[in-house]
Amino acid sequence: MPKEESFVVNRIKSVGFALRGALLLIRTEASIKIQVCLAIAVTIAGFYFNISPTEWMFQIFAVSLVVGIEGANTAIEKICDFIHPDFDKRIGFIKDISAGAVMLVSIGAIVIGCIIYIPKIF
Numbered sequence: 177m178p179k180e181e182s183f184v185v186n187r188i189k190s191v192g193f194a195l196r197g198a199l200l201l202i203r204t205e206a207s208i209k210i211q212v213c214l215a216i217a218v219t220i221a222g223f224y225f226n227i228s229p230t231e232w233m234f235q236i237f238a239v240s241l242v243v244g245i246e247g248a249n250t251a252i253e254k255i256c257d258f259i260h261p262d263f264d265k266r267i268g269f270i271k272d273i274s275a276g277a278v279m280l281v282s283i284g285a286i287v288i289g290c291i292i293y294i295p296k297i298f
């Protein structure tokens with residue numbers, strides 16, 4: 177079954193490329209480093225406050241969404257800088273929209289964090 181084998185090998189290679197991309201993001205992007213530190217902090221807080229399985233699901237979903245959208249934002253910024261390194265109002269608009277998307281999901285994540293932890297702290 178050479179066709180199936182090559183499909184499986186290709187999928188494994190794709191996972192390798194994606195892992196390399198995730199490591200590159202963490203190593204090179206300051207905003208991702210901060211978000212990963214916050215993710216570690218809320219994970220520790222989750223164990224410390226013994227949050228429920230539903231709260232874990234919301235927390236994991238919120239953290240993954242913020243880091244994932246930040247990764248997409250970084251990719252959009254890199255594409256912009258590659259295709260049009262000079263100043264251009266339209267590039268600024270694209271980058272602002274992309275940054276706005278990160279801000280929106282971050283606000284959602286902060287609200288989820290407040291709903292989970294404020295009653296446990298106060």
Ligand SMILES: Nc1ncnc2c1ncn2[C@@H]1O[C@H](COP(=O)(O)OP(=O)(O)OP(=O)(O)O)[C@@H](O)[C@H]1O
Binds near residue numbers: 205272
């Ligand atoms: N080529 C450009 N033309 C017009 N405006 C730009 C251009 N590059 C950046 N800007 C403006 O500057 C803002 C910041 O852009 P930049 O690429 O530095 O993103 P950043 O959020 O600071 O990213 P990072 O810190 O991850 O590099 C953009 O949102 C946009 O408003």
